[in-house]
Structures are given as C-alpha cells and as structure tokens.
Amino acid sequence: MESLKNCRQYSWEEFDQLDLNSKNKLFQGDVPQVFHTLNAEQFDRELLDRLYSLTNIIRSISKTKNGATYLANRLRDKRAMLYFAQASTRTYLSFKTACDIMGINCTDVRDTSTSSEVKGESFSDTIRTFSSYFDFVIMRHPEESHAEKAAWVVNSSDRPVPILNAGSGKDQHPTQALLDMYTLRRSFEKNGGMDGKTIMMAGDLNRGRTVRSLSKLLCLFPGVKIIFSAPAGFGMRDDVLQFLDKENVKYIVTEEFVPHLSKADAVYMTRIQDEHDKNDGTTSKRSYDDFSLKFEHLSLLKPFCAILHPLPRRDELDPKIDNDPRAKYWRQERNGMWTRAALIAMTGGAEPQIQNYWRDLSLQASHTGIIQLPKEEDGKEWRPLQRMMTNDPRM
Known part of the structure; x- marks a missing residue:
C-alpha cells in the first residue's frame, strides 16, 4: 500500500498536468488487483477478460442459496460510501445492489446540501473524511476530473482507499x-x-x-x-x-x-x-x-x-x-449489477477466493456429472458453468 501514497509528491495543480498514462501508473502503484477505477483507458484486453470471467462466475454462483451466502461473506467486513452529487437511479441502485451481493455495508450521500460542503468544507476534506470511515468511495459528480482528484487526495494521505468513478461530468463513465x-x-x-x-x-x-x-x-x-x-x-x-x-x-x-x-x-x-x-x-x-x-x-x-x-x-x-x-x-x-459486483470483488481482493470456490464447484460437477444450472431472469436457460468449464483455460 505504500506505493499508493506516491501522489503526495505532487500538488493537485502539478498532478493535473501529467498525461493520463502517468496518472494511472501513480494511481495503481504496485497493487496487483484493480485499485481505483477512474477511466476506460485503465483497462486492457487481458483485464477485461478477467473481469468478464469473474462476472460470469459471480452471476452463476449467486443463483444458489449457498453460493449467494458465500459471496455475501467475501467482503462483509468492508464499508462503502456512495457519494452521488449528481442525480442517478440506475447507477446508484446498480452499485448498491452490487455491494449487497458482496456483503458490503453501504452509506450514501445523495444530496450535498446535507453534507459539510454547504458549510464551506473543501472537496478534498470531504473525501478525506469519507476515507476515514469507509473502505470504498463510489462517487458520481457533475464536475469533470473530480473522481481523479478524489483519487489524488486519498493517494496523498496515509489511508488510500479505492475510488470508483460512477460518472464524472461530461468526461468519463x-x-x-x-x-x-x-x-x-x-x-x-x-x-x-x-x-x-x-x-x-x-x-x-x-x-x-x-x-x-x-x-x-x-x-x-x-x-x-x-x-x-x-x-x-x-x-x-x-x-x-x-x-x-x-x-x-x-x-x-x-x-x-x-x-x-x-x-x-x-x-x-x-x-x-x-x-x-x-x-x-x-x-x-x-x-x-x-x-x-x-x-x-x-x-x-x-x-x-x-x-x-x-x-x-x-x-x-x-x-x-x-x-x-x-x-x-x-x-x-441487469448486466451493470453483475459487472460492478465483479469489479468490487476484484478491487476488494476477493477474486482468488471466488475463483477457487468456482474450481471446487467445477471439479465436483465433473466427478458427479451433475451440473445444476439456474434460469436467467428472462426465463431463458443460461449455461455459464458449462461454458466456463469448457472455455476458461484457468479451470
């Protein structure tokens, strides 16, 4: 985590002038999993494939009672702030439900008139306050670059926590x-x-x-x-x-x-x-x-x-x-809920545990010849377990 504190060598004005690749490297440090999610440029094909493989796994596991319970215990010790300074229905509910799937306790601020910003508190101090109480900050803001600035704030502090950009002005989603x-x-x-x-x-x-x-x-x-x-x-x-x-x-x-x-x-x-x-x-x-x-x-x-x-x-x-x-x-x-659950699981370090659980299910199914498959919400049969066992080279 020490490598995530490397932003403190720059003022925000200096940091803001860096090119995006340099910013992303500083934001990520040497943390092996996804940390902040701020822009689309962070994702290469390999990372996309990992994320979507995990999305399929979570989607399948969650359809059984035991699987849903397993997922809900992966990040039960974590807390998330949903800081939505801009109107939202789908993105808010999608992230909230994704956190629920992974067992994360959520608190939200959806009206900045109820926060200390109306008293003149700076945006930086607001983010520092969130990072004092929460393990994730999921934020949506009408101003461009505010998610990036939030990541700079926490990476300049002694408590870096992941910032997930849920929409930043007219710039990135x-x-x-x-x-x-x-x-x-x-x-x-x-x-x-x-x-x-x-x-x-x-x-x-x-x-x-x-x-x-x-x-x-x-x-x-x-x-x-x-x-x-x-x-x-x-x-x-x-x-x-x-x-x-x-x-x-x-x-x-x-x-x-x-x-x-x-x-x-x-x-x-x-x-x-x-x-x-x-x-x-x-x-x-x-x-x-x-x-x-x-x-x-x-x-x-x-x-x-x-x-x-x-x-x-x-x-x-x-x-x-x-x-x-x-x-x-x-x-x-609906896919938004599943992909965000997978992203949160990766960010929280739960990906290896979920992959191992999935391998155990796959091995059990291969020995018994029984694969219990859930129905997708629209009633069409969906066969992620069979597909993943066949196509995923990591199985």
Whole structure:
C-alpha cells in the first residue's frame, strides 16, 4: 500500500498536468488487483477478460442459496460510501445492489446540501473524511476530473482507499462502458464475437460520457468500426477522435441517422443531455426526431443487431421496440449489477477466493456429472458453468 501514497509528491495543480498514462501508473502503484477505477483507458484486453470471467462466475454462483451466502461473506467486513452529487437511479441502485451481493455495508450521500460542503468544507476534506470511515468511495459528480482528484487526495494521505468513478461530468463513465462491453460481447457470442463489428452511436455524443468511455474500450477489439451519428453541434469531441486515430480505429462522423442503420451490428442510442445546458451555455431541444430509433426502423436492422441504451430514455427510443429480441437495454441494465459486483470483488481482493470456490464447484460437477444450472431472469436457460468449464483455460 505504500506505493499508493506516491501522489503526495505532487500538488493537485502539478498532478493535473501529467498525461493520463502517468496518472494511472501513480494511481495503481504496485497493487496487483484493480485499485481505483477512474477511466476506460485503465483497462486492457487481458483485464477485461478477467473481469468478464469473474462476472460470469459471480452471476452463476449467486443463483444458489449457498453460493449467494458465500459471496455475501467475501467482503462483509468492508464499508462503502456512495457519494452521488449528481442525480442517478440506475447507477446508484446498480452499485448498491452490487455491494449487497458482496456483503458490503453501504452509506450514501445523495444530496450535498446535507453534507459539510454547504458549510464551506473543501472537496478534498470531504473525501478525506469519507476515507476515514469507509473502505470504498463510489462517487458520481457533475464536475469533470473530480473522481481523479478524489483519487489524488486519498493517494496523498496515509489511508488510500479505492475510488470508483460512477460518472464524472461530461468526461468519463468507465463502469457504464464495462457493462456496455459485457453486453455487446454476450450479444455477439453466437455471431463471431466482437472483432470486426460495426458499432453505431447516436444522439448527444458531445456531452454523453457513456459513449466517450465505450469508444475507448472498443479500441481493444481488432477491426471494430464506429459510426458517430449526431445532430449538428452534438458530435463526438475531438479528443476521442484523436484517441481513435492513434489506435488506428476506423470511424465515420455523420449528421445522418437512418441511412447508416443497415450497416450496424449494434446501435447504441443516447438521449440529449440537456441537464448540462445551464453549465455550458447551450440551449438544447429535448429530442431530435431525425435521431430517434422507431419501431418502423427495425426492418432496416440486421437480424442479430444489438440495440443498447444507457437509460434513461426519452423519445429517442420507441418503447414498442422493447419486446424485439434485438433490444438488449433491459438486459444491459441487469448486466451493470453483475459487472460492478465483479469489479468490487476484484478491487476488494476477493477474486482468488471466488475463483477457487468456482474450481471446487467445477471439479465436483465433473466427478458427479451433475451440473445444476439456474434460469436467467428472462426465463431463458443460461449455461455459464458449462461454458466456463469448457472455455476458461484457468479451470
């Protein structure tokens, strides 16, 4: 843990000027597991595969009473602060439920008017206070870089604790990108996998932090192409496009929507982020009809096309689409709970124990020939144990 205290050699102003790779190295230190989760750039393909393997394992184990009890005892001695200074339903509940799965006790601050910040306390002192009481700080903030600053604060102290970024301004939403990628990979399991797929992102790409983080994760898959479809003034920002150029990822920037639907293997819809209007001086329409996915558009999509949306939605995604088998957004929402539970387990050091428990189950099943498989929430049989025993080289 001593290596995590290396940020104290920099003031925040000095640290903020470092490049992202240097920051991430300082944030991680020599801790073997994931520590802070701040940006999508932290994750390489190997780490993604580890995380998603653990996600599948936790998802399967939790379906039995004994398995759920086992998971709930892994981190029962830990406490988490859910510091949500920005409105949230799904992300908050997803993290809260993920903590419950792992047995973590949670406390939250969801209204900064109830904290000492209204008395003039600095953000740094607020974070130091959280780190005094809690083993994890899961935070969502309207200001960019605040999750990063929180990590700098704790890494400059004598008690570094993990900071998990649950959404930072218009900049990053790494855990949303993790669950989005997990959903995409599961959607394409029987259709050649992620490599070479064309992902279309539509809506407010300029201020939507989910598409920014997901774009960076997509770089990890060879041959992936991205179509950025947005109304004038809402296109993807240049820093992401430059990142894609550096990674040699092909993309199209367009102000057209319908003509590109037939090219997409996945369509990722987003709403107009008009809550940012008062901060950035823009005035946005609530919705743009030309950038709405309607029921009649389904005939244009490929048979296996995955339709995603980070939610909440407005008029940009027709509710009539919900029952189409290509609509993955409600499953995407559930996947957030499982991927975040796996991320928390990795961060808390519980991954080896869970892997060992899974190996024991797998060996027992191979000796007895009995594999009890749970049903997924939508009633479709899901066979993670069989799949993991067959495909995971670590079994």
